[in-house]
Amino acid sequence: MKLKDLAERLGWELKTRSLTVEAEVKTGYASDLLSDVLANSIEGDLWVTRQTHLNIVAIAVMRDLSGILIASGAEPDPDTLEKAAEKMVPIFRTTLPTFEVVGLLYQLGITGKR
Amino acid sequence: MLELSMHILDIVQNSLAAGSTRVEIRIREDLPQDLLVIEVQDNGRGISDAMLPKVTDPFVTSRTTREVGLGLPLLKEAAERCGGCLEVYSEENRGTRVVARFRLDHFDRAPLGDMGETMGILIAGNPGVDFLYEHRVDARIYLLETEKMRQILGSIGLDDPSVLDFVRQDIQMGLKKIGAATFPKIMEVLR
Numbered sequence: 001m002k003l004k005d006l007a008e009r010l011g012w013e014l015k016t017r018s019l020t021v022e023a024e025v026k027t028g029y030a031s032d033l034l035s036d037v038l039a040n041s042i043e044g045d046l047w048v049t050r051q052t053h054l055n056i057v058a059i060a061v062m063r064d065l066s067g068i069l070i071a072s073g074a075e076p077d078p079d080t081l082e083k084a085a086e087k088m089v090p091i092f093r094t095t096l097p098t099f100e101v102v103g104l105l106y107q108l109g110i111t112g113k114r
Numbered sequence: 115m116l117e118l119s120m121h122i123l124d125i126v127q128n129s130l131a132a133g134s135t136r137v138e139i140r141i142r143e144d145l146p147q148d149l150l151v152i153e154v155q156d157n158g159r160g161i162s163d164a165m166l167p168k169v170t171d172p173f174v175t176s177r178t179t180r181e182v183g184l185g186l187p188l189l190k191e192a193a194e195r196c197g198g199c200l201e202v203y204s205e206e207n208r209g210t211r212v213v214a215r216f217r218l219d220h221f222d223r224a225p226l227g228d229m230g231e232t233m234g235i236l237i238a239g240n241p242g243v244d245f246l247y248e249h250r251v252d253a254r255i256y257l258l259e260t261e262k263m264r265q266i267l268g269s270i271g272l273d274d275p276s277v278l279d280f281v282r283q284d285i286q287m288g289l290k291k292i293g294a295a296t297f298p299k300i301m302e303v304l305r
Contacts, residue, residue: 033222051116055297
């Protein structure tokens with residue numbers, strides 16, 4: 001499913017408003033430990049996390065992730081959004097906690113298959 | 115915990131629960147050594163020799179056995195997760211010193227967080243306690259001492275709302291000036 005459609009169906013807010021979100025997403029990864037994401041995410045993953053600082057953009061770029069979904073209603077730092085726009089990493093925000101939003105994603109066919 | 119300032123708040127609350135009247139918080143960033151050291155020193159009741167080895171064991175944390183909460187076990191985990199360690203020194207009736215070391219630019223090093231907010235809460239919430247906050251980045255130093263503030267403030271208490279604002283802003287600006295590392299520099303890889 002396209003990022004855009006996931007965001008629309010699950011009511012996420014697109015924080016990087018200047019970016020297109022047409023990418024097709026098949027898999028995801030959820031973790032708040034950056035080294036864990038670096039080691040275990042795969043290209044194209046949608047990353048669900050509670051972290052909000054600039055380094056999440058670096059991880060997303062390094063691993064070629066399709067986007068970042070910030071859970072539990074946390075707000076990304078302003079410089080995170082600035083860098084995300086520059087590096088073309090879409091960032092979404094949901095008020096749902098990670099467990100809930102990952103469950104919904106799974107129902108829509110997004111798996112954690114490695 | 116997502117930010118180091120939250121860990122610090124927690125550790126200092128242990129100090130306050132132990133009846134400290136003076137708490138010194140020192141943060142040192144050593145760029146050449148890739149090291150971040152957080153030190154909290156208090157003059158509280160201290161921890162007995164029998165209890166000291168157990169303070170970082172999360173399962174000894176019941177209210178009946180000791181007063182400190184999960185603060186130390188969580189700080190230990192946060193430090194060790196990024197190539198650091200935690201040391202606790204204490205002497206009964208003299209005080210306790212907690213030293214947490216982190217690798218400054220380790221990917222999993224939690225961001226510093228809002229030290230202005232943390233110190234503001236601590237100072238305004240405990241106007242009778244003396245706080246010192248020192249933050250070093252190599253040779254550059256930021257220093258805040260409530261003892262000095264008291265002299266300047268005169269009859270205005272440290273719990274006055276304007277003091278909270280001042281502390282918050284002074285720390286935020288001060289840390290910016292000395293170039294404090296709010297989070298690990300891993301964006302470098304993108305250059």
